[in-house]
Amino acid sequence: MPITAEQMSKGYRPPTFATVEEERRHRQERLAAGFRLFSKFGFDEGVAGHITARDPGEPELFWVNPFAVHFGHISVSDLICVNAQGEVVEGHRPVNAAAFAIHSQVHAARPDVVAAAHSHSVYGRSWSTLGRTLDPLTQDVCAFYEDHSVFDDYTGVVVDTEEGKRIGAALGDNKAVILRNHGLLTVGHTVDAAVWWFITMERSCQAQLMAEAAGTPVLIDKDMAALTASQVGSHLAGWLNFQPLYERIVREQPDLLD
Numbered sequence: 526m527p528i529t530a531e532q533m534s535k536g537y538r539p540p541t542f543a544t545v546e547e548e549r550r551h552r553q554e555r556l557a558a559g560f561r562l563f564s565k566f567g568f569d570e571g572v573a574g575h576i577t578a579r580d581p582g583e584p585e586l587f588w589v590n591p592f593a594v595h596f597g598h599i600s601v602s603d604l605i606c607v608n609a610q611g612e613v614v615e616g617h618r619p620v621n622a623a624a625f626a627i628h629s630q631v632h633a634a635r636p637d638v639v640a641a642a643h644s645h646s647v648y649g650r651s652w653s654t655l656g657r658t659l660d661p662l663t664q665d666v667c668a669f670y671e672d673h674s675v676f677d678d679y680t681g682v683v684v685d686t687e688e689g690k691r692i693g694a695a696l697g698d699n700k701a702v703i704l705r706n707h708g709l710l711t712v713g714h715t716v717d718a719a720v721w722w723f724i725t726m727e728r729s730c731q732a733q734l735m736a737e738a739a740g741t742p743v744l745i746d747k748d749m750a751a752l753t754a755s756q757v758g759s760h761l762a763g764w765l766n767f768q769p770l771y772e773r774i775v776r777e778q779p780d781l782l783d
């Protein structure tokens with residue numbers, strides 16, 4: 526019997542909450558940490574990029590980074606809350622039009638999804654120009670085996686919710702979608718998982734680009750890729766992998782919790 530993600534997690538579990546307020550605060554802390562990590566990994570590109578977290582009390586609302594604030598400067602108190610019409614209902618800064626156009630439709634298409642992450646990270650956007658899904662080349666990328674897709678279109682900066690709907694449809698039931706000529710978008714049942722999937726997918730794009738530049742990589746066979754996906758690609762595995770990164774960034778930059 527293969528070891529399960531549950532066994533591998535050794536008792537680590539996502540927390541449960543007594544109140545909506547506690548859960549909201551938790552999501553906000555994870556979101557602010559996600560932005561600081563995106564900055565640390567160099568995923569910023571001017572004003573591009575957004576991570577969203579659905580509000581636990583009012584699921585049609587989501588929390589997001591304010592427009593034109595560097596990921597590396599974002600604390601919990603900077604986050605803004607946006608409604609289904611794109612209006613900022615909490616916070617005093619504007620929302621990025623693309624963040625609303627894409628994320629509102631992804632959240633609407635996927636009620637199971639708590640968080641979605643997107644940025645113009647260099648390896649993700651380089652890989653996206655090929656219009657291909659990632660191959661099962663390494664243990665880590667098997668998290669995306671038969672669990673990601675390509676949005677095979679590019680029509681300029683996404684400012685229309687109709688385009689966001691098409692991205693949501695391309696995502697389907699997967700944990701990630703590669704937006705051709707644009708970049709990566711990942712989703713999760715926790716903020717932790719959405720951010721982790723983004724980080725590891727970006728590095729998997731880097732790995733495949735390097736491997737193909739060096740030669741002809743050997744693929745993991747289908748059965749082993751599917752087995753590995755069940756081990757490294759679960760919701761629990763996505764959540765778990767984020768925990769050491771969260772501990773590190775809070776220790777380094779405790780003001781993110783302000």
Ligand SMILES: [Zn+2]
Pocket residue numbers: 573574623643644645707708
């Ligand atoms: Zn973008």
